[in-house]
Amino acid sequence: MKTSIIILTYNKLEHTKQCIESIREFTEKDSYELIVVDNNSTDETPQWLKDQKDIKTIFNEDNKGFPKGCNQGIEIATGDNILLLNNDTVVTKNWLENLITALYSDESVGAVGPVTNNCSNAQSIAVPYNNLEEMKVFAEEYNKSNSENWEHRLILIGFCLLIKKDVVDKIGLLDERFSPGNYEDDDYCFRITDAGYKLILCKDTFIHHYGSVSFGADLLAFNYLMVTNGIKFKDKWGFDIGYSCGVNNNIISLMDSPKDKAINVLEVGCACGATLIRIKDIYKNANIYGIEYNLNAAKIAAKNAKILGYNIETDKIECEEDFFDYIIFGDVLEHLYDPSKVLLDLKKFLKKDGYILASIPNVMHYSVIRGLLNGNWTYEDSGLLDRTHLRFFTYNEIRRMFISTGYVDRYCLMVYIGKGPQDDEFINKISELIDDSLKWQLDAYQYIFKAQRIN
Structure with a gap:
């Protein structure tokens, strides 16, 4: 050769x-x-x-x-x-x-x-x-x-x-x-x-x-x-490579099934399927499924995963009940018109001990508050104020959403970004206006939630 x-x-x-x-x-x-x-x-x-x-x-x-x-x-x-x-x-x-x-x-x-x-x-x-x-x-x-x-x-x-x-x-x-x-x-x-x-x-x-x-x-x-x-x-x-091809390792880190177990995983908003592919690498016996709004990205994802639908808010999902061990929402819930309804509708497809894994941006982050205090709420191409976001969440609102739809949050991972001395000074100033127990929420850029179905 x-x-x-x-x-x-x-x-x-x-x-x-x-x-x-x-x-x-x-x-x-x-x-x-x-x-x-x-x-x-x-x-x-x-x-x-x-x-x-x-x-x-x-x-x-x-x-x-x-x-x-x-x-x-x-x-x-x-x-x-x-x-x-x-x-x-x-x-x-x-x-x-x-x-x-x-x-x-x-x-x-x-x-x-x-x-x-x-x-x-x-x-x-x-x-x-x-x-x-x-x-x-x-x-x-x-x-x-x-x-x-x-x-x-x-x-x-x-x-x-x-x-x-x-x-x-x-x-x-x-x-x-x-x-x-x-x-x-x-x-x-x-x-x-x-x-x-x-x-x-x-x-x-x-x-x-x-x-x-x-x-x-x-x-x-x-x-x-x-x-x-x-x-x-x-x-x-027909898709943005930076947005559609990333692996959500924070989400994957919350999966704790035995590596040889035949688990069923659904990712809502799977893009080209990079996260699902990584899950399949780790869990060799996993069955991976996706739902993706962008038809071009879904075509790529379909090479490795079974695509069950395209629009989670309008498509009827053909799947047996009590089937999935994990349903993943990687930066998706904030893009939905009614995320609570989606969580309710998908609950029947989750096993009785199954989990929702979701990464959700924190609108209470100090950068958003600083913008508000300067009279700004400026949408951007990406980030906390992504122009495609329809819903905005704080830590407490995320917990309320899960509880009201029949889930209990088992774990929350915080994602932080770099900040400088001026940022710390601003956080300390506005911390004087809120309860001490809330100060940490000013620093969290994103939350990674692991919520379990309540029977």
């Missing part, structure tokens, strides 16, 4: 040298081919590449951008797998063997990626090393193939993305509308999912990543690309 490793370069020769030399050091000689696409580098990169005997090269006369450059490399690749690798990475012992083991662990797996020290999407881990030599020692100990450390993901960041060539042939090349780069990897991941394949994050494999060496050099241009390509992504897929 051969893997075609495709690397794009644009200046930064020292990083490219480190990357390629690490591939030569830690990858079995006959198991790969190296393809480098140079996007019109103006340093010594082109000459150095010409001097290398084991690299297939493409030299562009202008900067074609990341998606186009990758596509050029894919078109001349002869391997069974395609590996898109940033030139600011340093690979490590057993890196490719581990990734291939995960990639071919099941026919349903379409692509895999490793963890690193510098990455978004919760693909980075804390590392103890201070230089590359220490990094190699760390990685050699870390890179032990173990399927227990694989996670099913909706998105894998493209700094190191290994894809079966059959999958590439099926879904096509990277979408060049995202040139010069950013969001093309997200788009590709959703195309892989839409084609019926899974993406696996290999937490048993680590490589070093400097991060944004090319794009990060011009932060203003980088931020502009993130915004414009984010809009392009939303136009293409």
Whole structure:
């Protein structure tokens, strides 16, 4: 089996040298081919590449951008797998063997990626090393193939993305509308999912990543690309990736069923299903269900979960009673016209010892009160005053809602955000106007409730 490793370069020769030399050091000689696409580098990169005997090269006369450059490399690749690798990475012992083991662990797996020290999407881990030599020692100990450390993901960041060539042939090349780069990897991941394949994050494999060496050099241009390509992504897929693909780990932390139990979980407002996928990773025998208002996001979620409906306030849910162990509302109840009615209607589908798990923003947060005292109640695109919020809750009102609909709250987790000295001063001032027992509610940004059905 051969893997075609495709690397794009644009200046930064020292990083490219480190990357390629690490591939030569830690990858079995006959198991790969190296393809480098140079996007019109103006340093010594082109000459150095010409001097290398084991690299297939493409030299562009202008900067074609990341998606186009990758596509050029894919078109001349002869391997069974395609590996898109940033030139600011340093690979490590057993890196490719581990990734291939995960990639071919099941026919349903379409692509895999490793963890690193510098990455978004919760693909980075804390590392103890201070230089590359220490990094190699760390990685050699870390890179032990173990399927227990694989996670099913909706998105894998493209700094190191290994894809079966059959999958590439099926879904096509990277979408060049995202040139010069950013969001093309997200788009590709959703195309892989839409084609019926899974993406696996290999937490048993680590490589070093400097991060944004090319794009990060011009932060203003980088931020502009993130915004414009984010809009392009939303136009293409019909949902916002930041809003629809997050995992609610706070909600998951309140689940305490035995890991091997066959539990039934419904998430209302499941978006693309990222939280449900994570639950399935933890609870291997779980049956996962979703309800999602956005039809485009629901289509993605349906690849991994059974979708029972789209509008929780109008659709009739076809499901047996006393069925679910958990019903999840991750930042959903505040968007409903009548959240109390929804809680009442869904109660019959919850097992007699089942739980509602809900994350709900706190309108008593000091930032909202400060705005009010300055005469402002300004809606925003996200946050406590999200313009799509229809209902607003304090801690006491949340408890009243649950009690009045037949639930008892068993646990409440508070979520906080960072604040400065001026914020503490403001909290202390307004605390003089309220009972001491309420002061903590000024600081809580969000509540995560675990409420049990009352029989």
